[in-house]
Amino acid sequence: MTLKQIFTAALLGLSLLVAVLLYRTLTLTLPDWPVPEASKVQPDPAQLAANLSKAVQFKTISFDHGVVDKAAFNGFVAFLAETYPALHQQAGLVRLNDYTLLYHLKGRDRSRKAVLWSAHYDVVPVIPGTEKKWRHSPFAGIIAEGYIWGRGTMDDKGSAIAMLEAVSWLLQQGQLPDHDLYLALTHDEEIGSTKGSQAVADWFKQQQIPLAWSLDEGSFVLDGMVPGISQKVASINIAEKGYLNVELVASAAGGHSSMPPAETAVTSLAQALLKLKEHQLPASLDGLPLQFYQRLAPAMGFTQRLLVANNWLFGPLIEAELATMPAGNAMLRTTYAPTMLSGSVKSNVLPIEARATVNLRIHPRDTVEAVIAHLERVIADPRIRLVAERGMEASPVSATDNAAFRLLEQVSRKVHGDVLTVPGLTLGATDSRFYSDIAEANYRYAPMVVTPQDLTGFHGTDERISQDNLVKAVQFYAELLLATTE
DSSP, X not given: OOHHHHHHHHHHHHHHHHHHXXXXXXXXXXXXXXXXXXXXXXXXXXXXXXXXXXXXXXXXXXXXXXXXXHHHHHHHHHHHHHHOHHHHHHSEEEEETTTEEEEEEOOSOTTSOEEEEEXXXXXXXXXXXXXXXXXXXXXXXXXXXXXXXXXXXXXXXXHHHHHHHHHHHHHHTTOOOSSOEEEEEESOXXXXXXXXXXXXHHHHHHHTOOEEEEEEOSOOEESSOSTTOOSOEEEEEEEEOEEEEEEEEEEOOOEETTSOOSSOHHHHHHHHHHHHHHSOOOOOOTTHHHHHHHHHGGGSOHHHHHHHHTHHHHHHHHHHHHTTSHHHHHHHSOEEEEEEEEOOSSTTXXXXXXXXXXXXXEOTTOOHHHHHHHHHHHHOOTTEEEEEOOOBOOOOOOOSSSHHHHHHHHHHHHHHOSOEEEEEEEOSOOGGGGTTTTEEEEEEOOOOEEOGGGGGGTTTSSOEEEHHHHHHHHHHHHHHHHSOOO
16 A cells, blocks of 8 residues: 555545544534423412421431430421421321321322432531521521521421422312322431431331332532533432441551651551552443533533543543542542541550541442452551441432433423433432332432532531522422323
């Protein structure tokens, strides 16, 4: 073959490659979503705000030591019965471990599989000493500037109240859902859900009641939070990461710090932690991360769309870029982060043991067993002992090609307008991790709009929800009931 022929063949090959890249880029478009009618559900904003305000005033705090303020929790339960009489008259109610509530509303068609909605009404404490940093007292339930202020308004009493309001609205219209609806309000999500959602799951197993799908918190309608996307993004999460705590224990002889050996328990521990930092578990765009970015790509600029549409070629480049961002990196791989350290009891005493707790969030492609094996291979140091707590595997990945996911998309657009809907991954833990065994699919999504400014309120200061957000949440849950669900 002559040089000219080689050049011609190379040029043809390059032209073909460019054509393929452009074709895949230009044909990656948004779904042809029909324009939905606006919701006709019109709750009273003032009454909604007043009800959530009252809910916030019950200090249903979950403390790590497990002590429950019985008066606060019982008061909240009594408040629900007083505020939503139609629901309590027409729905069955089971109390699990005293404070978790499971309502059952019978649907018109008993042959259809039931659906479970879930929210938690326990809240995290306010960090001692920060109370004065709040614009409004965290448990006063102040309504001001178009917002309801206070601990739990977004996480997660807002969802709980919106669900109850939607069901009550439906009953006031003299209607019932097509399917049986179960509504779980759990009381210990913030400390592990071992008595709340786990008891809910056990109850369904004992009763042998099949569920078509469940809906719980997990993500939101994201506004200004996805780089390169100007539209709001409804992230309907279809899986959540597992978790595991592993303690690294380094042992040494100890002694006086005036005569330190070349290696101490602390330096051995530091070396082990450095190895973990330098040898992360593999990242991959395949699976759920690719679904997420392919749904978003049509709304991105041309360059980003080109890369995502041709991930078969540019996958490593995309992964490398995402790995530089905390949220992007967490979506691609199992992460581990040292969170707790301990050593000597005195500044001039070499420790006999130095300890570090490493918190891992396990990607759905990994397992607890495989992750522990990876840590052992990476550290490979006889001076370091690994002590793994009992972990939780990542959840199964729920379907997106079924009627339930399409319904969540449809209703999100009906309530929130021209939003992009994507399947996402919940990076933290929710009650849903216990529902995987009882429902065919599990979705993690609260239908409220969240901006970067709102993030500091979650477990932080000045938690709040706008009245408009609360109205839209009620509309969302009510429209779910009005539509077919299977």
